[in-house]
Amino acid sequence: MRRLARRLHDDYKLPVYVLVDNDPWGYYIYSVIKQGSINLAFESMRMAIPDAKFLGLSSRDPQTHRLPRNVGIKLNDKDIARAKEIKGYPWFQKKEWQSEIDFMLKSGLKYELDALANKDFRYMTKEYLPRKLKDKDWLD
Numbered sequence: 001m002r003r004l005a006r007r008l009h010d011d012y013k014l015p016v017y018v019l020v021d022n023d024p025w026g027y028y029i030y031s032v033i034k035q036g037s038i039n040l041a042f043e044s045m046r047m048a049i050p051d052a053k054f055l056g057l058s059s060r061d062p063q064t065h066r067l068p069r070n071v072g073i074k075l076n077d078k079d080i081a082r083a084k085e086i087k088g089y090p091w092f093q094k095k096e097w098q099s100e101i102d103f104m105l106k107s108g109l110k111y112e113l114d115a116l117a118n119k120d121f122r123y124m125t126k127e128y129l130p131r132k133l134k135d136k137d138w139l140d
Helices: 002-012 024-035 041-047 077-087 095-107 113-118 123-135
Strands: none
16 A cells, blocks of 8 residues: 555655644554655665655644634553654654644643544545645644
8 A cells, every 4th residue: 555655746746745634653654655664674765755745633632723622532551652652763853843743742732633522424535635735734
């Protein structure tokens, strides 16, 4: 799948946006698409998409989109440890990413994309994604 996305990006100049949950695991999935896998370093240059943008839920989106606090999920010990680990990765050193991870850790909550359905089952496709794209509200 990553190789196909890379080919579409390179051959047709299509932008790549990564839509994942607001948790350390979603951040890591994004980083694998953007930077490549640590475990497959020899393949990373062929499959990574350095221009990919993180369009997934950010830690501030629940406030921006007025999601009820009860749709957040408490971070567990594994989530916290993983967040601290990826915070040290070189590709997460931009101040925006440091702030994003810090905000999630401070709130103690993570959010799945399904949380947007609390507003309306079409909220993600009719409002959330069009607004994020129009406002260029992504992390890089």
